[in-house]
Amino acid sequence: MSQVARSISDHEAEVWAALDLVCDPELDESITDLGFVEKLDIHNDGSVDVVFRLPTYWCSPNFAYLMASDICLSVGQLDWVSQVRPTLRDHLFDERLNAGVAQGHSFRRIFGDDANADIDEVRSKFRLKAFQRRQEVVLRALLAEGLEPAEIITMTAGDLEQRSLSDKDAEVQRHRYLSILPAIYFYGPFPCREFSPVGQAIAADAPAFVDDEARLLTVSGLTERLQMLRSVRLNMEFTGTICRSLLAVRDKAAEAPGNSTA
Amino acid sequence: MYKAPTGEEYFIVDGHTHFWDASPENQRNIHGKQFIDCFYGYHSALSPPEEVWTREQFDKYDAEKMHQDVIVDGHVDMAIVQSTRLKDFYKKGFNTPEKNYELVKKYPERFIVSGAFDPRDGEHALEDIAYQVEAFKCQGMKLYTAEWNGSSRGWKLSDPDAYRCFEQCEKLGIKNLHIHKGPTITPLDKDAFDVADVDHAATDFPNLNFVVEHVGLPRLDEFCWIAVQEQNVYAGLAVVTAFMHARPGYFAEMMGELLFWLGEDRIIFGSDYAIWTPRWLVEKFAALELPDAVKDERGVDLTTDVKAKILGLNAARLYDIDVEAKKAAIAKL
Numbered sequence: 001m002s003q004v005a006r007s008i009s010d011h012e013a014e015v016w017a018a019l020d021l022v023c024d025p026e027l028d029e030s031i032t033d034l035g036f037v038e039k040l041d042i043h044n045d046g047s048v049d050v051v052f053r054l055p056t057y058w059c060s061p062n063f064a065y066l067m068a069s070d071i072c073l074s075v076g077q078l079d080w081v082s083q084v085r086p087t088l089r090d091h092l093f094d095e096r097l098n099a100g101v102a103q104g105h106s107f108r109r110i111f112g113d114d115a116n117a118d119i120d121e122v123r124s125k126f127r128l129k130a131f132q133r134r135q136e137v138v139l140r141a142l143l144a145e146g147l148e149p150a151e152i153i154t155m156t157a158g159d160l161e162q163r164s165l166s167d168k169d170a171e172v173q174r175h176r177y178l179s180i181l182p183a184i185y186f187y188g189p190f191p192c193r194e195f196s197p198v199g200q201a202i203a204a205d206a207p208a209f210v211d212d213e214a215r216l217l218t219v220s221g222l223t224e225r226l227q228m229l230r231s232v233r234l235n236m237e238f239t240g241t242i243c244r245s246l247l248a249v250r251d252k253a254a255e256a257p258g259n260s261t262a
Numbered sequence: 263m264y265k266a267p268t269g270e271e272y273f274i275v276d277g278h279t280h281f282w283d284a285s286p287e288n289q290r291n292i293h294g295k296q297f298i299d300c301f302y303g304y305h306s307a308l309s310p311p312e313e314v315w316t317r318e319q320f321d322k323y324d325a326e327k328m329h330q331d332v333i334v335d336g337h338v339d340m341a342i343v344q345s346t347r348l349k350d351f352y353k354k355g356f357n358t359p360e361k362n363y364e365l366v367k368k369y370p371e372r373f374i375v376s377g378a379f380d381p382r383d384g385e386h387a388l389e390d391i392a393y394q395v396e397a398f399k400c401q402g403m404k405l406y407t408a409e410w411n412g413s414s415r416g417w418k419l420s421d422p423d424a425y426r427c428f429e430q431c432e433k434l435g436i437k438n439l440h441i442h443k444g445p446t447i448t449p450l451d452k453d454a455f456d457v458a459d460v461d462h463a464a465t466d467f468p469n470l471n472f473v474v475e476h477v478g479l480p481r482l483d484e485f486c487w488i489a490v491q492e493q494n495v496y497a498g499l500a501v502v503t504a505f506m507h508a509r510p511g512y513f514a515e516m517m518g519e520l521l522f523w524l525g526e527d528r529i530i531f532g533s534d535y536a537i538w539t540p541r542w543l544v545e546k547f548a549a550l551e552l553p554d555a556v557k558d559e560r561g562v563d564l565t566t567d568v569k570a571k572i573l574g575l576n577a578a579r580l581y582d583i584d585v586e587a588k589k590a591a592i593a594k595l
Contacts, residue, residue: 056303057299057300058297231483231486231519234516234519235479235481236480237512238480239479241509241512242307246303246307248307249307250303
C-alpha cells in the first residue's frame with residue numbers, strides 16, 4: 001500500500017470514528033450503527049463530504065439539523081480536516097437544510113417562520129432523555145448483579161468507573177452514562193449548548209446516580225425513578241424499532257431493480 | 263365475533279381503520295407519493311411476511327375488499343373509519359368522510375364514520391362539523407394537530423378556536439375525539455404532536471372522550487401522566503398493536519404499562535387498517551399472555567375479561583353500541 005493510500009484509509013477510519021460519536025438525538029444511538037451514513041468522500045484539500053439519509057422523507061427536520069451540525073462539529077475536530085459538508089438525501093427539506101448547514105446558518109435562519117422550535121431546547125431535552133435511558137440500563141444491571149438499592153445510591157462516579165458490568169450492552173451504556181453525567185451536573189436539564197461535555201470532568205467522589213436536576217436519589221425514590229425511566233426507554237425502543245424497520249424497507253426499495261427513490 | 267381456539271368469544275370493535283385512495287392518479291404532488299410510501303413502509307416493516315400486500319393493492323382498495331379484510335376475515339364486528347382529508351397531497355383527498363360514508367351505506371351495521379375538522383377554518387369549521395353529523399352520521403371526529411393550513415404549521419387542542427369546535431361537537435352529540443399523537447414527523451415543530459394540550463382540553467370538556475391514538479408515542483411518559491389525571495382520556499392502540507409480531511416482548515411491556523397507569527377500561531383496540539389487517543392482530547391479542555416479569559413488577563394482568571374490554575367493550579361503551587342488540591342484528595345479516 002502506498003503512503004498516500006495508507007493515509008487516506010487512516011483518515012477514513014478517523015472520520016468513521018468521529019461519526020460514531022454522532023447520535024440520532026431521539027434514539028440516543030450512533031448514526032453509523034443505525035446505518036444512516038451512506039457515503040464518505042475525503043478530498044485532497046482536507047474537505048470531507050458525508051452523505052446521509054433518514055428512515056423517511058418526513059423525519060423531523062430539527063433532528064436532521066442536529067445530526068448535520070453534529071457531523072460538522074465531530075468530524076471538524078480532526079486536525080487535518082479543512083471543511084465538513086454533510087448532505088442529507090431523500091428528505092422533504094433536503095435542499096434547504098443542506099444549503100443552510102453549508103453556510104453555517106442556525107436552524108431558525110434555515111426554516112424561518114416554519115419553525116418555532118428552539119433548537120437548543122430540543123437538544124437539551126433529548127440529552128436529558130439520553131441520560132435517563134443510559135441511567136436505567138446501568139441501574140437495572142447493578143440490581144440484576146445483586147447490589148442493594150442502598151449500595152447503589154451511595155456509589156460515587158469513581159466507584160462506577162471501576163465497576164465493569166457483565167452484561168455486554170450494559171457495559172457499553174456504563175461508559176456512555178459516565179460520559180454524559182457531567183452534562184447533568186454542569187447544565188442540569190436546561191439548555192446545554194456544547195456538542196459534548198468532553199473536557200469537563202466531575203469529581204471522583206460525586207454521586208454516580210442523581211435525578212434530572214442532579215439531586216441525590218433516595219432508596220425509596222429509586223423505585224419511582226425506575227418506573228419513570230422505564231417509560232423513557234419504551235419511547236425510545238418504539239422509535240428505534242420504527243426507524244430501523246423503515247430504513248430497512250427504504251433501502252430494499254431503493255435496491256429493487258428499476259427503482260430509485262433518489 | 264371472534265372465537266379463540268381456546269373457546270373464549272370476543273365482540274370486536276376496531277377503533278381505528280382507514281378507507282383511502284392514494285393511487286398515483288389521485289396524488290397531487292410528490293408529498294402524496296411520499297406519504298403513502300411512508301405508510302407502506304410501516305406496513306411492510308411490521309406485518310408478518312405472509313400479510314404483506316403488493317404496493318398496487320395498498321395504494322387503493324374498494325369497499326368490498328375492506329369489508330372482506332376487516333369484517334369477514336378480520337373477525338371485527340364493527341369498525342370506526344377515521345377521516346383525514348389531506349387535500350394538499352391528494353386531488354380528491356386521502357380518506358375523506360364522503361368516501362368513508364360509502365362503507366356505511368353499503369354495510370350500515372358494520373361501519374361508523376369518524377369525521378374531521380380543522381379549527382383554524384373558524385366559522386367554516388363549525389358548519390363543517392354540523393354538515394358531517396348530518397350527512398355522514400358521524401359520531402366521532404379525528405383530529406390531526408400537525409396539519410399545515412396556510413401559514414400555520416399546526417394547532418393545539420387548547421386553542422380558543424378548537425374550544426369553539428368542541429362546544430359545537432358537544433351541542434351536536436359528538437362525544438369521541440380521536441387525536442393523532444404519534445411518532446415525530448414533519449412538520450417542523452417538535453411540539454406538533456406534544457400531548458400536553460390534551461390535558462387542558464380534557465379538563466375543560468369532561469363530557470368529551472379524548473382517544474389519544476398511538477398513545478402519544480414516543481411520549482408515553484407524558485401521555486400516562488395526563489391520562490392518570492384525566493378520566494376522559496383513552497389510549498388508542500393503533501400502531502402499538504402492530505408490534506405484536508415484530509417485537510412481542512415490547513408489546514407485552516407496553517400493555518403492562520398502560521394497564522398500570524390507565525387501567526383496563528380506557529384502552530381501545532385499533533388495527534390502523536389498511537396499514538395492518540385486523541385478523542392477525544385480533545388472533546395474536548386474544549392469545550397473548552403477559553410474561554410473569556411484567557405482571558409482577560406492575561401488579562397487572564391481561565385476563566380474558568380485560569382482553570374483552572380492550573378488543574371491543576370499551577369502544578362499544580364510547581360509541582353507545584348495545585352489544586347484545588348488535589350481535590342479534592349481525593346474526594340476521
